[in-house]
Amino acid sequence: MIYEFSGHQPLTPVDPEVTKRLQRLHELGLGEQPVPEFDEFARRIGEVTRAPYAMVNFIREDRQYFAGLHVADAPAGAGSTAQPGRVMSRDHGYCPHVVVRRKALVLDDVCDYPRFAGNPVVDEIGIRSYLGAPLIDRTGTALGTICVVDVEPRPWGRAGLETIKSLAADLVDQINSLQR
Template structure:
């Protein structure tokens, strides 16, 4: 849990469901390696929303793992991702749990729309603002048939974005689509 040192505002929410989530992710074989199908999903999510970054994100107790990732430079894997992060401050496949906004979405179990993160003191001080230049966020939880919030899908931009109601409906619809894919995989239908 991270606190803002000036305002003493909790920056990263307490996540009591993390152990259950990790167990469920392991049983599904998710959250440990990039997935080409999730990369394709992230590419499509970026295309639909017009966002430069899109992720399929699974969250454990300590970190976030982008099993699907779209960046302006294209999908990166392995050492390419590490080199890109070092050279350009683009996100790699992993991020600390206290970075970004997806941990809030998982704990709240609701979509989150931040058209300009700087309009929200709780979110403006997040490390991704300074380290990557994130200014807007749109994310939805991936809640599976067991009721477990596995992670999120999200899009981010380095400019403020008027996501509005259409953006919210899009991200929620796409989250439902990805959960359906995860369930079909679990059932052996794909």
Template sequence: MTYDPDQLLTPIDQEAPRRVQRLRELGLGDEPDPEFDEFARKLSQITGAPYAMVNFIDEDRQYFAGLHTTPANQAGGGSPEEAAAGTPGRVMSRDHGYCPHVVVRRKALVLDDVCDYPRFAGNPVVDEIGIRSYLGAPLIDRTGTTLGTICVVDVEPRPWGREGLETIKALAAELVDRIHQRELD
């Protein structure tokens, strides 16, 4: 196996313009949402992970409309500076983290230990926030557009296993149903 530095790059997202349009139609991705914060809390509680997010992604950034951190990890305003200081904030660059990979792949991603994968171990969130494990699934709406992701992360390696994969996929489907219900209301 040869080392290819290009494999470390965030994948090109051809769907981003359509996603941004769809997020605008739904009124999502620009501000915190108490329902999504509660959903992130539920994600954290079910998985036992200290961080959980409902993440909407545009061409340049990720926006955590739903965010839950354990009380010891909570920070005030959720600014990008806080994210760089070791606590996830509400906004993150598109080249940070693993959700952009999930959005482009349109498939769940399970990383028990990100350091086991050269493509993911070099991501800035490893050094800046201390992320060591990730579990995420895409939010694909009724139009076929991938709106974003739900995910949980931990600062310790975690064996998510098949149960974790099935759980995150089921919860993603549940949240997509809630988003569709909002659209009908």
């Protein structure tokens, strides 16, 4: 686990619902392989928000799995040449915060927030802004998130927040229609 230097607090929140989430993901058959429909959904999110990276992310106890992933052409001004893959440690990124909080998270510039500026994705991938919303299914389980990130600060604003929440609701409807 990665810790904040001041006060030695974990940067990634404790997740009390991980067992319930893993059971539900197993029932739905999600979170272990790419899903072409989720890749398409991630592409749509990226286009709507004009963000270079977009993901449909399912959170496990120790890692995150991007069942939907869209990576646009290498963004100009990228602080790093690294690209996100399908799997990321739970200690990397901001989606685990969204799942535990069960609320959308808007970070126009992650460097404006000491708790988030020290996240490894800032240095490893060059992430500077984040916009994400939880995927809470009909059982009340927070399965994961949809999110977009950029290598430049972005004023997502209220419009960005409403957009990501609406898109998350659309994907939850799609997930709820799975007959599993």
